[in-house]
Amino acid sequence: MAARPRAKNRRDWPVGLSESRPGYFVWFNPLTKKYDAIGRVPVADAKLQVIEANLWASEQLGKVRLIDKLQQKDKTVREWLKEWIDDLDKAANTLKSYRSKSKAINEEMGDLALGRLTVKDTAEALDAIKKKRGAPTAQVARAVLIAAFGAAVTKGHMETNPALVTDAHKAKVARQRFTTATFEKVWAVLQDGPVWLRNATLLAMLTGLRREDVAGLKFGDVEEDYLLVAPKKSQGMVKIAIPLALYSEAMKMSLKDAIAVCRRTGVVSQYMVHQTEHTGRSSPGQRMALSTLTMRFTKYVEKALGEGENLPTFHELRSLCKRAYQAQGGVDTKALLGHLADSSADLYENNRGAEFKKVKIG
Numbered sequence: 001m002a003a004r005p006r007a008k009n010r011r012d013w014p015v016g017l018s019e020s021r022p023g024y025f026v027w028f029n030p031l032t033k034k035y036d037a038i039g040r041v042p043v044a045d046a047k048l049q050v051i052e053a054n055l056w057a058s059e060q061l062g063k064v065r066l067i068d069k070l071q072q073k074d075k076t077v078r079e080w081l082k083e084w085i086d087d088l089d090k091a092a093n094t095l096k097s098y099r100s101k102s103k104a105i106n107e108e109m110g111d112l113a114l115g116r117l118t119v120k121d122t123a124e125a126l127d128a129i130k131k132k133r134g135a136p137t138a139q140v141a142r143a144v145l146i147a148a149f150g151a152a153v154t155k156g157h158m159e160t161n162p163a164l165v166t167d168a169h170k171a172k173v174a175r176q177r178f179t180t181a182t183f184e185k186v187w188a189v190l191q192d193g194p195v196w197l198r199n200a201t202l203l204a205m206l207t208g209l210r211r212e213d214v215a216g217l218k219f220g221d222v223e224e225d226y227l228l229v230a231p232k233k234s235q236g237m238v239k240i241a242i243p244l245a246l247y248s249e250a251m252k253m254s255l256k257d258a259i260a261v262c263r264r265t266g267v268v269s270q271y272m273v274h275q276t277e278h279t280g281r282s283s284p285g286q287r288m289a290l291s292t293l294t295m296r297f298t299k300y301v302e303k304a305l306g307e308g309e310n311l312p313t314f315h316e317l318r319s320l321c322k323r324a325y326q327a328q329g330g331v332d333t334k335a336l337l338g339h340l341a342d343s344s345a346d347l348y349e350n351n352r353g354a355e356f357k358k359v360k361i362g
Helices: 043-061 066-070 077-087 092-109 119-133 135-154 180-190 195-207 211-215 255-263 290-305 316-328 342-349
Strands: 017-021 024-029 034-039 226-229 240-243
Touching (some): 017 034, 180 195, 180 290, 195 255, 195 290
């Protein structure tokens, strides 16, 4: 139902100004959705106060105004995030994560003007994301905003980066690490599992590669007694040559022997980890889907360790591999895992309290 037209003598009143009773004026605050008293003042004074209040409220709301267009600062957070992400040269999974987090960001602040964004706007949006989606999502969203707003500053869309001074939303590490004991339980139940899953687990424990790199390994990647790998996450910036002679005491096998095991499935394939039977749309020899690898591995972890919310995933084999080789000695685990920075290498060395760390003496 349309609002009742204003009386002729009130048509020049600014938005939000009302006369609640004769001579007493109030203003509707668009932020609180409540009326604020102005009091018994001349109507001209009430008009001026409301005009000032509306300008202030517009600043607080952060919405695009005509002045923003005139100053060429009318780009919204939503528009800039899309433009920024589209121009990024990142791995596909990284871009997918950024787009996912941008949806959460846009839900809270997407229509705000980039050029007038405040620390308060950004902090409130991140708090809302944390409340609705959890601290891990808010943590990544903040990192995305810091990078996106930093780029906006260099382009002249913003004067400062308001995300830099917001509080970091620290998320508790929930996922458990594998210990030698828990992995042995999983490895035992995997002996009754599909051969491709055992082979994937074996390769992960010997090479320390990520899930997508293990799934993509080809027999043709072996050249002159080395397994040559360019991890997808590094986008070609890191290339690793792993000696086939690499021996894992934890798995009681060398990499060369593990690759030989992958050949003995009775199926011809270019992939080391491959489908061995007809299943749905999959045919023998095809590369295993990452989602299938994740779900089937999780199934066997639950079978071995019991159901839980923070059970170790396939990715945790990477940390266990590093720790196993460190205990074994003689293996450059930083180079093996493709880490360029010590901080990244240290992250995988941390067992998150999963087991006691022995003190070496002598």
